[in-house]
Amino acid sequence: xxxxxxxxxxxxxxxxxxxxxxxxxxxxxxxxxxxxxxxxxxxxxxxxxxxxxxxxxxxxxxxxxxxxxxxxxxxxxxxxxxxxxxxxxxxxxxxxxxxxxxxxxxxxxxxxxxxxxxxxxxxxxxxxxxxxxxxxxxxxxxxxxxxxxxxxxxxxxxxxxxxxxxxxxxxxxxxxxxxxxxxxxxxxxxxxxxxxxxxxxxxxxxxxxxxxxxxxxxxxxxxxxxxxxxxxxxxxxxxxxxxxxxxxxxxxxxxxxxxxxxxxxxxxxxxxxxxxxxxxxxxxxxxxxxxxxxxxxxxxxxxxxxxx
Amino acid sequence: xxxxxxxxxxxxxxxxxxxxxxxxxxxxxxxxxxxxxxxxxxxxxxxxxxxxxxxxxxxxxxxxxxxxxxxxxxxxxxxxxxxxxxxxxxxxxxxxxxxxxxxxxxxxxxxxxxxxxxxxxxxxxxxxxxxxxxxxxxxxxxxxxxxxxxxxxxxxxxxxxxxxxxxxxxxxxxxxxxxxxxxxxxxxxxxxxxxxxxxxxxxxxxxxxxxxxxxxxxxxxxxxxxxxxxxxxxxxxxxxxxxxxxxxxxxxxxxxxxxxxxxxxxxxxxxxxxxxxxxxxxxxxxxxxxxxxxx
Numbered sequence: 001x002x003x004x005x006x007x008x009x010x011x012x013x014x015x016x017x018x019x020x021x022x023x024x025x026x027x028x029x030x031x032x033x034x035x036x037x038x039x040x041x042x043x044x045x046x047x048x049x050x051x052x053x054x055x056x057x058x059x060x061x062x063x064x065x066x067x068x069x070x071x072x073x074x075x076x077x078x079x080x081x082x083x084x085x086x087x088x089x090x091x092x093x094x095x096x097x098x099x100x101x102x103x104x105x106x107x108x109x110x111x112x113x114x115x116x117x118x119x120x121x122x123x124x125x126x127x128x129x130x131x132x133x134x135x136x137x138x139x140x141x142x143x144x145x146x147x148x149x150x151x152x153x154x155x156x157x158x159x160x161x162x163x164x165x166x167x168x169x170x171x172x173x174x175x176x177x178x179x180x181x182x183x184x185x186x187x188x189x190x191x192x193x194x195x196x197x198x199x200x201x202x203x204x205x206x207x208x209x210x211x212x213x214x215x216x217x218x219x220x221x222x223x224x225x226x227x228x229x230x231x232x233x234x235x236x237x238x239x240x241x242x243x244x245x246x247x248x249x250x251x252x253x254x255x256x257x258x259x260x261x262x263x264x265x266x267x268x269x270x271x272x273x274x275x276x277x278x279x280x281x282x283x284x285x286x287x288x289x290x291x292x293x294x295x296x297x298x299x300x301x302x303x304x305x306x307x308x
Numbered sequence: 309x310x311x312x313x314x315x316x317x318x319x320x321x322x323x324x325x326x327x328x329x330x331x332x333x334x335x336x337x338x339x340x341x342x343x344x345x346x347x348x349x350x351x352x353x354x355x356x357x358x359x360x361x362x363x364x365x366x367x368x369x370x371x372x373x374x375x376x377x378x379x380x381x382x383x384x385x386x387x388x389x390x391x392x393x394x395x396x397x398x399x400x401x402x403x404x405x406x407x408x409x410x411x412x413x414x415x416x417x418x419x420x421x422x423x424x425x426x427x428x429x430x431x432x433x434x435x436x437x438x439x440x441x442x443x444x445x446x447x448x449x450x451x452x453x454x455x456x457x458x459x460x461x462x463x464x465x466x467x468x469x470x471x472x473x474x475x476x477x478x479x480x481x482x483x484x485x486x487x488x489x490x491x492x493x494x495x496x497x498x499x500x501x502x503x504x505x506x507x508x509x510x511x512x513x514x515x516x517x518x519x520x521x522x523x524x525x526x527x528x529x530x531x532x533x534x535x536x537x538x539x540x541x542x543x544x545x546x547x548x549x550x551x552x553x554x555x556x557x558x559x560x561x562x563x564x565x566x567x568x569x570x571x572x573x574x575x576x577x578x579x580x581x582x583x584x585x586x587x588x589x590x591x592x593x594x595x596x597x598x599x600x601x602x603x
Contacts, residue, residue, distance in 0.1 A: 019413055036439065037430065039439050041430070102329070
């Protein structure tokens with residue numbers, strides 16, 4: 001049965017009127033997102049322009065894919081992509097494994113007061129900005145910083161954690177885990193608390209000790225959430241952590257530490273090459289979009305997770 | 309359940325290992341605090357580990373007297389207060405209609421699509437910068453507040469919390485003649501205090517710690533918020549930057565090493581936010597779990 005256009009129009013008007021309070025509530029947020037998220041998407045057209053800031057938005061010269069060709073042919077660009085993937089993927093793996101193991105070990109603690117105190121301490125770094133943390137790490141990890149002083153007492157030669165291009169990416173992964181692992185245990189600890197106690201009793205009666213109870217009862221029960229967190233972090237593959245790396249890197253380690261975001265910053269904001277910088281940004285946005293969409297799709301299919 | 313020998317050994321090992329890990333989290337911070345209270349000689353000689361040597365407050369005096377920290381702090385307090393009010397209001401106002409089901413709110417699908425897409429695709433650094441610039445918002449506090457006034461992560465957290473509130477409460481209110489706004493303000497918000505507290509903490513921490521927008525959207529250094537100030541003036545600070553008249557006015561300054569001053573700056577800029585956190589800790593654990601993992 002097809003409805004007449006007039007009737008459909010009227011029902012739409014009625015619907016709009018009955019839903020008016022909802023539309024009004026959404027209006028301010030809608031406008032903010034429209035202005036600050038959607039208009040910049042239109043601004044991605046800069047990627048196809050020879051953008052000159054002195055001219056207005058509509059008076060730019062179109063150059064097709066020239067900016068992309070220019071950036072992709074830069075000798076440093078493949079290196080930047082590789083660095084980004086390497087650091088980001090290492091962070092994703094370590095960012096799942098460490099919190100899960102930590103949560104499992106914390107769960108074995110019987111002293112609740114002690115457990116809570118440890119949690120309070122390991123959550124703490126999450127609240128410190130990367131700027132302040134960078135200041136801390138630049139000092140602590142410097143050649144005469146406390147880490148090298150302590151290593152010296154153990155008879156180990158000083159390591160240039162932030163200036164040696166071979167060490168730098170690993171320093172990024174470790175300091176990132178240092179900041180985030182405590183906070184990331186929250187979700188897993190909640191999941192472990194939700195494990196049905198009768199499962200442990202059944203396993204105990206079957207002769208399983210604490211270790212085997214953990215492997216065969218706790219781990220499988222929290223596995224769906226571990227999977228979900230992994231899937232949802234796939235979208236970060238091209239985001240290796242600008243705040244951290246920008247504040248800790250130096251020209252000494254560009255060869256292994258320069259990532260897409262820092263590259264875009266230097267190219268666009270410092271070098272004022274708006275066109276090429278936007279081209280890289282667009283490339284990054286599209287790849288991330290595809291990965292995140294795939295991740296959401298997989299999360300919905302395998303874990304029944306819906307974003308909204 | 310009785311413990312076997314192996315379990316006892318594991319238990320002891322577990323306590324030692326986890327304690328060591330927690331100490332590893334604290335160690336760099338304690339080191340920085342110790343450095344900030346120590347004299348230049350001791351810092352240079354590498355004698356400072358976890359306790360101040362030749363205790364002095366001169367690094368703090370320098371940081372507090374150096375024009376810049378206080379104005380930057382005021383910019384940050386402004387952005388935290390306005391940012392909190394605006395972001396919290398937007399979060400609740402967007403989350404509430406979207407927490408309804410498709411039958412109650414038929415246009416919901418459109419809005420979900422609109423907000424979801426803004427979450428997974430973004431214009432990136434340069435286009436966003438040009439929009440802020442074209443709107444003449446450079447060097448204003450609004451450039452630090454409005455672009456992220458709607459944070460989708462907080463909206464999702466709030467939305468999931470709203471959905472957990474029994475429908476019957478709302479139905480009873482509708483029967484009594486309450487409108488949607490009244491239901492939101494008088495029923496949903498009082499019931500959502502844990503979630504609101506969590507989001508409040510997140511917004512405050514987010515605004516306090518944000519530095520990049522302050523750096524690119526401000527041409528004048530006096531408009532920098534605290535973390536941008538820290539990034540620009542402190543992390544890059546050298547004793548050789550001191551002007552002769554500054555040293556003449558306070559000879560103690562010449563004795564300061566960059567490391568001690570930087571440490572004092574880091575402590576001053578970080579301490580307020582760390583003082584806030586224990587008070588809200590009991591709320592955010594439930595808040596986070598609600599938001600990230602449902603059902």
